[in-house]
């Protein structure tokens with residue numbers, strides 16, 4: 464049942480539409496005056512939140528695939544990652560056009576002088592090559608190993624996003640810390656997975672090495 468849902472050609476279409484819901488709601492709020500007294504800040508905050516959520520959802524695909532033995536989930540990872548990129552592009556565009564009214568000098572000053580903008584900008588820039596190389600053609604061109612290495616930059620983007628949020632808030636750090644917890648679990652799982660996959664191999668290799676050295680001595 465689960466398998467047929469995940470492999471159905473409609474699953475991607477449905478997911479695509481679901482991922483557009485936050486953007487659709489913001490557009491609706493824009494036209495119905497639902498953005499509150501400070502629309503720019505509202506949009507900045509909402510798109511920032513959705514960027515972090517999509518980064519976390521994208522990072523959840525691999526653990527969920529392995530824990531629930533659902534290899535088909537991989538079909539959705541690229542789309543989810545690209546939606547994280549879509550929302551960060553909206554976030555940056557809102558900052559650039561509405562907050563800074565295209566004053567590039569002021570943007571540059573912000574990027575250099577305000578640490579929370581510096582780190583957010585770094586997270587954004589790191590996502591650009593990932594979005595560009597997300598296609599099957601780029602996986603082939605780079606080779607699976609190099610592609611995987613490059614795409615580990617998403618870990619840095621997620622951490623940069625959390626630090627950016629943490630440094631932005633002045634008093635109540637509750638929410639940024641919640642995101643920090645989620646991202647730490649997702650990255651911690653990868654460390655654990657890497658360790659459990661490599662430790663036995665290392666032990667075997669060491670045992671084999673000891674055996675060869677002792678037999679060489681003999």
Ligand code: HEM
Nearest residue numbers: 507508511512514515551555558583584586587620624628
């Ligand atoms: C990985 C990249 C990024 C992520 C994950 C991210 C995430 C966030 C989050 C979660 C918030 C707070 C939302 C809330 O309060 O509910 C936020 C606010 C904000 N972000 Fe980002 N952001 C990123 C990149 C950027 C970039 C590149 C810029 C601009 C250069 C930027 C500028 C801002 C600004 C101006 C605010 C609102 C600050 C305020 O109202 O005082 N962010 N961002």
